[in-house]
Amino acid sequence: MIDFRSDTVTKPTKEMRSAMANAIVGDDVYGDDPTVNQLEELAAKMTGKEAALFVPSGTMGNQLAIMTHTSRGDEFILGKNSHIKNYEVGAAATLSGVSYHLVDDENGLLDIEKVRKGIRGIDVHYPTTSLICMENAHGTGRVAPVSYMKEIYDLAKEYNIFVHTDGARIFNAAVHLNIDVKELTQYTDSLMFCLSKGLASPIGSILVGTKDFIHQARRNRKMLGGGMRQVGILAAAGLISLQEMTKRLHIDHQNAQYLASELNKLKGFTVDMDHLDINMVFVKSSYDLNRLKEYLMQKDILLGGYKGEYMRLVCHNDITKNDIDAFIQEIRYWIKER
Numbered sequence: 001m002i003d004f005r006s007d008t009v010t011k012p013t014k015e016m017r018s019a020m021a022n023a024i025v026g027d028d029v030y031g032d033d034p035t036v037n038q039l040e041e042l043a044a045k046m047t048g049k050e051a052a053l054f055v056p057s058g059t060m061g062n063q064l065a066i067m068t069h070t071s072r073g074d075e076f077i078l079g080k081n082s083h084i085k086n087y088e089v090g091a092a093a094t095l096s097g098v099s100y101h102l103v104d105d106e107n108g109l110l111d112i113e114k115v116r117k118g119i120r121g122i123d124v125h126y127p128t129t130s131l132i133c134m135e136n137a138h139g140t141g142r143v144a145p146v147s148y149m150k151e152i153y154d155l156a157k158e159y160n161i162f163v164h165t166d167g168a169r170i171f172n173a174a175v176h177l178n179i180d181v182k183e184l185t186q187y188t189d190s191l192m193f194c195l196s197k198g199l200a201s202p203i204g205s206i207l208v209g210t211k212d213f214i215h216q217a218r219r220n221r222k223m224l225g226g227g228m229r230q231v232g233i234l235a236a237a238g239l240i241s242l243q244e245m246t247k248r249l250h251i252d253h254q255n256a257q258y259l260a261s262e263l264n265k266l267k268g269f270t271v272d273m274d275h276l277d278i279n280m281v282f283v284k285s286s287y288d289l290n291r292l293k294e295y296l297m298q299k300d301i302l303l304g305g306y307k308g309e310y311m312r313l314v315c316h317n318d319i320t321k322n323d324i325d326a327f328i329q330e331i332r333y334w335i336k337e338r
């Protein structure tokens with residue numbers, strides 16, 4: 001199976017499986033799982049934050065951040081194309097009782113002037129703006145520079161507003177910019193990143209922030225039923241994600257560039273080169289992509305995308321250059337046989 005649908009599909013590596021089998025565990029709800037504690041300490045250190053919390057998913061990490069930074073009835077500012085807006089089941093409204101103030105985020109960057117305009121003043125009619133959410137790397141495959149994160153952060157601080165970053169792929173962003181991840185994370189109060197995407201853990205994400213913030217987020221995680229007991233078994237894989245897998249993300253980026261250049265050689269296929277900062281390739285075609293998808297499925301090749309309008313191909317630890325060549329070969333064959 002060659003699975004381009006997402007980097008969420010990565011299987012745990014051999015080293016992870018062995019670390020998981022041998023993990024020393026305790027009851028994390030009591031705070032005494034040493035492997036979880038080690039993972040949380042390392043995650044906080046690597047991102048330059050005071051504390052970290054291991055959570056089951058990126059969605060839970062983002063939602064805990066919103067719940068912890070805001071009060072019911074508040075409004076928070078986020079991008080129209082953000083994951084929190086589009087793919088988290090509207091959870092912020094349901095779980096935190098907050099409303100969404102959406103601003104344009106063409107190319108994954110919040111329009112700073114629209115963010116400024118979106119911050120509410122003091123008026124009896126208005127909800128309180130308590131949080132701004134960024135996303136970096138963005139789901140559109142774009143990475144925002146440090147200067148952008150600083151600009152948003154400085155603006156938020158001018159108004160005493162918290163900043164949360166959905167950094168599901170923040171290590172991909174740092175690799176693209178060729179900087180330490182701390183250069184990005186210094187401009188956000190809290191950040192969620194995923195261990196279970198390009199970093200290849202089977203499950204898990206991390207929320208980082210101040211000690212007080214993480215203490216409260218831990219209580220909120222418990223409230224949502226996210227207290228995970230002997231979860232050192234998963235944290236053991238997470239440690240390998242942080243220690244080892246962060247060092248190989250550039251390979252996925254190189255493979256994505258290679259895949260893009262091979263696809264661009266095919267007549268009728270156009271890669272969006274402006275959205276090729278990380279491990280994702282977005283492709284449009286004059287051919288019926290739904291048909292191509294069905295054909296490739298029979299060949300054990302899986303693609304992502306949106307209603308046949310484009311393909312999203314994600315490179316990851318389980319995709320090799322040979323897999324890319326095999327995929328391109330199958331498309332060539334399909335075009336010829338149609």
Ligand code: TLP
Nearest residue numbers: 006008057058059060083087139166168
């Ligand atoms: N993204 C998934 C899908 O949900 C779209 C994917 O295949 O890319 N933030 C961002 C930017 C994400 O891309 C995702 C997952 C999440 C948060 C949520 O993470 P999980 O799936 O662990 O809840």
